[in-house]
Amino acid sequence: MATMNMIQALNSAMDIALRRDPNTLILGEDVGYFGGVFRCTAGLQEKHGLHRVFDTPISEGGIVAVAIGMGVAGLRPIVEIQFADYVYPAVDQLVSELARLRYRSGGEYWAPLTVRMPCGGGIRGGQTHSQSPEGIFTHVCGLKTVIPSNPYDAKGMLISAIEDDDPVIFLEPKRLYNGPFDGDPNKPAVSWEKSPQGEVPEEHYTVPLGKAEIVRPGLAATVVTYGTMVHVAKAAAEHANIDAEIIDLRSLVPLDIDTLVESVKRTGRVVVVHEATRTSGFGAELSAQIQEHCFWHLEAPIERVTGWDTPYPHAFEWDYFPSQKRIVDALKRTLGV
Amino acid sequence: MATMNMIQALNSAMDIALRRDPNTLILGEDVGYFGGVFRCTAGLQEKHGLHRVFDTPISEGGIVAVAIGMGVAGLRPIVEIQFADYVYPAVDQLVSELARLRYRSGGEYWAPLTVRMPCGGGIRGGQTHSQSPEGIFTHVCGLKTVIPSNPYDAKGMLISAIEDDDPVIFLEPKRLYNGPFDGDPNKPAVSWEKSPQGEVPEEHYTVPLGKAEIVRPGLAATVVTYGTMVHVAKAAAEHANIDAEIIDLRSLVPLDIDTLVESVKRTGRVVVVHEATRTSGFGAELSAQIQEHCFWHLEAPIERVTGWDTPYPHAFEWDYFPSQKRIVDALKRTLGV
């Protein structure tokens, strides 16, 4: 066991993948010599060779396209998109090509890509360094979409994603890279060192894609969330002293609906939390599915606490970011207190 | 009054817009001399001039980009994307640029584009000529997303969209271009001539964006839908003799939540129907909002009848297409019969 922040955990996952499988390689903007703008690939080029970890032109569509070609050629490419906000030029290759290749070819061809991208706000990044596009990817059949909330999961899930023969969109909540974050920007930064989830095995292990985790058991209500908001929701419940069960989905597609249903049947009250804009966000899908499965157990409307339906504004990011207070308010509404 | 099919109605709307405002122009693949692969712009180049209705390179991203530039220059471009399936190369320009331009510039700049695209299946078009991407656009704040279900609305809504100073994604259910379609591919094609909705004024009129229409009043349940599925749902209710109220949303963003809520409070039972894939489709948002607003009035879980979470398969399109039977089954489930 070692102590790692999320960056180190991701780095360790890729290091292991490169070591174990010569068909694995990493490409993306600035990932090579420099090791990535967030340093997730630091040292990997030096260790594994120029041709295994290399810089690409600034061309997200091109990066994904050539990675698909490599995948078809039998390789297992890991792609880094510098910010999730910059994934849109690659959407055609992801949606029209990567996601449907196995299907349209009757199973003859596929490309086992892992497409990593830092997402989420709270870093003064404004509208172009803060987005959470999971709502779009979860609508695209053929893609898996996952998002870890701590270093242990990040490493185990990234190894799973790389070893998976389906394409995986791997979202990394950048606000959590260096430490957990409870939503209060005025508190001093906390590092992963002090968290048990910062304890990360140095060797190979996997965390399966498709299993949610109950990060805080509770009986009064269920909070369904993922990424940065896991920590905010947990802190909110603790500070407000509400016996809420907090579920970290980890994987959005495939979705661990059984864990959700089991919890909601116990609590009867649900708050869904995410940072992405509200309308047609993944929270809508969660709300829809939960009421489909648990209608007769619900004691109050399912609440959604999300980013507003505006771009992420630089100067008002803490008014945009779903706060502990908004989560507590929603919990109270659902509890009728 | 004249009788028009949806193609003629759209053509008439654009003809009027070109006539009334010299800043209006049309660009897209094959829209010029040829008049578009679905003939929606037929005759308009001849009538209004080469520079007002013209062909573009096959470059959806480029088309939207230059149209944004034209919009900034004070023009009012109407863009045709040949099939909604081919909009993905333009997603970056639509999402990162068009949708956020007014916001990011503090209101200094905007581009009043109307982006037309035929959507939906049932025409043996396979995975690349059948998609319904509204789920993605409705997630993008700054865009309006609308979809008419008949010639009258098509013309009135298209004029509204063109005259709107916000960007509008204008989806055209291509299965309805020539006539209403009740979901049964084995019945002979029906033309719009026989439908009152095929009666279309030749002059200028508008149908506001943001107003749903109750196309069939009913007391037993509410079916919320749009586009082609309006006709399928109506036929389903009629054939099964279920007193379902059918609501044609027409506009997804802005959403006429008041009409929905009013209906659901009366019926207590809801089926949401769309053709797009299910997960994170717009139906999820509808389900979530309805239960948020009408929780205490719901008597059964909100049902979703949608395309499956697979690409649109050529040979099995009628197994994919939400059938009358699936809608009736859902209605029966919600009615508990």
Place this chain on the structure above:
Amino acid sequence: METVPEQTRLHIPIPSSRPGEQPDFSDIEVPNAGSAERPDEGVDPREIPELASTLIRVLNKKHEAVGPWAMDIPVDTLRRGLRYMLTVRVYDDRMFQLQRQGKLSFYMKSTGEEAVSVAAALALRSGDMFFPSYRQQGLLIARDRSLVDMMSHCLSNSRDSAKGRQMPVMYTWKEGNFFSISGNLGTQLPQAVGWAMGAAYKNQDHVAAGWVGDGTTAEGDFHYALTFASVYQAPVIMNVVNNQWAISSYQGVAGGEHATFAERGLGYGLPALRVDGNDFLAVYAATQWAAKRARQLDGPTLIEHFTYRVEAHSSSDDPSQYRPLSEASEWPLGDPIERLKNHLINLGEWSEEQHQELYQETVEKIRAAYAEAESYGTLTDGPRLSRSTMFEDVYKEPLPHLQRQRAQMLED
């Protein structure tokens, strides 16, 4: 009401002729066969910009192979080329007919462009990988794919290797190193570059070849392909099939008024060859040149094939709406099958009689193949795959929600 500006300073490209007018190809310069130089395969691209502007042509008016690009191609290869091209032509005719009879939902012919794919296929090795667009059925035929399988695909029947999921002509054939056709224009070209990078990464000497149309060059993917090919010097051949039309838009709308499509490559430091696409020998020679260059690690090549789309864009199209119908017959570069036939006759290796015989045989072969294919079902009749297969291959293993959806569908 404002008035529309009568004057505009906006330039809108228009083709030389429209329906009702005389076709006009006077702006097309046709250099003499043999006039283009043939550099060594290792040449510095900066030394050969003129090959992007001229036309590499081998067959002259007397049906002889002339000039430095006239390679020593075995007569047997030429005869195979002729046979394959004829097969493509007859296959296309038959399938189009069947579409008109309602047996197929859709079809796309490659009439007039057969040399582009057949000659390329013969100039490459079986380990080389193809990333075609929808108009290179010749690649399949030249690699001897079963006609029954091709037809079964177009019929979406029980033997369709795409399991009924794709429209006709969007073939896939892994065994033959023929990539699954996308339907989205252009996307496969940078994928071809990636495949070639993969081959290089693995230290193999395979080459990838991709094809896009003239219209498709305007997509971002074309730029991605050229950029990545140049940066990583990938062993790839990028083919632009300039058949003058993109549905109703002539090549000027794609930028052809101001430069050739081969010339696009120069700005990326790529060698670029502009080839008479109706000249089997020229396409073969150019492809071989590019393949050798790629295999010896001298990098990618861009080839523009100058040709003409003789028929409608697809079965959904009616070209009489936007171009003079007689254009095809006035096309200055002739017909690829006729030209190769005449060359072989000129060599004394073929005759009109043999040709007629081959044609009859081919018609028969296609007829027989179709009879067999139909026995595996059509889109509307006969055997078909189980509809529950539509839930397979979305993922490697069906995810739980797809299993639930499958069960729900089967209940119906």
Place this chain on the structure above:
Amino acid sequence: METVPEQTRLHIPIPSSRPGEQPDFSDIEVPNAGSAERPDEGVDPREIPELASTLIRVLNKKHEAVGPWAMDIPVDTLRRGLRYMLTVRVYDDRMFQLQRQGKLSFYMKSTGEEAVSVAAALALRSGDMFFPSYRQQGLLIARDRSLVDMMSHCLSNSRDSAKGRQMPVMYTWKEGNFFSISGNLGTQLPQAVGWAMGAAYKNQDHVAAGWVGDGTTAEGDFHYALTFASVYQAPVIMNVVNNQWAISSYQGVAGGEHATFAERGLGYGLPALRVDGNDFLAVYAATQWAAKRARQLDGPTLIEHFTYRVEAHSSSDDPSQYRPLSEASEWPLGDPIERLKNHLINLGEWSEEQHQELYQETVEKIRAAYAEAESYGTLTDGPRLSRSTMFEDVYKEPLPHLQRQRAQMLED
């Protein structure tokens, strides 16, 4: 466990030097000032491919303006240019410092590249429209935008014209025909083309000018811009600022190993000029040439400005991690401010003393402007806009659901 292939055939571009090594610019050819020909503005692009490969330079080592590109620029314009460039430099230094002090969340300097924007702005007319990237603050300064407003933007304060919605440096200034900067690379270049098409459509003779970095040329948007500009012969100037680096990636990773960025234009039939971007007079002359060409309806021009990013990519970057720190000082094209200063001194129109005085004045001006800007608030202190403004301008009028969300937020 398989073993990794030791050998690879994949070419990976690497820069000439890395940290700890001697900077090496020996591969950069610097033609003599005055050596490039200056064609008429109406020239056929096919006649001037060499202008895409050479470097258009006007200022020689003796600080004289020489050769055909030496235009008759009024001394007053040169002095203004010098003043503006100096203002940019001092502004950048101060803002970067303030970022380091925590007053700004972020900053990006344009040190060493001041001529690229300032000379272009002075060579164009006020009705011409700018579509800049984030490193052309010189355009604003050369159009005399209020420094207080610029700083207010960077502070996201109560006077920020972007209403606190954008990161620092992503300016917008409609009054000055300066487009809102995106943050997404490349997107604004085809928009510039569209704006130019719009001007042409309206029969106006305005010109649009857009700027992208060397790295950004790999985006699809660059290709869209060149394609549409060529097809519609739009009156647009497309500038590539080749400052050798894209964050940590040197220009070879964008394709610069095999061709110049100006050369990209040749394949689209565009005239393409490669200019010494640190030579104020050359940038001015090239821009003027392109603007005249565009205005007289001879179409678009691509200009590559060959320059060097002297400082870090942004306040978040540390270039010592990936390039020798001494590169900047060894850059063969010198400093644009020094070079223009020396030229003016050489003309007898300027002196070291005047320069020193101007520098002091500028520092003072910036200091004063900042004091005022700060009085309108900073990101963390002082006056700020009401947070409810964050719901405005998503649409022209707030839609009902946004009104509800605003109300919900204000309840909090």
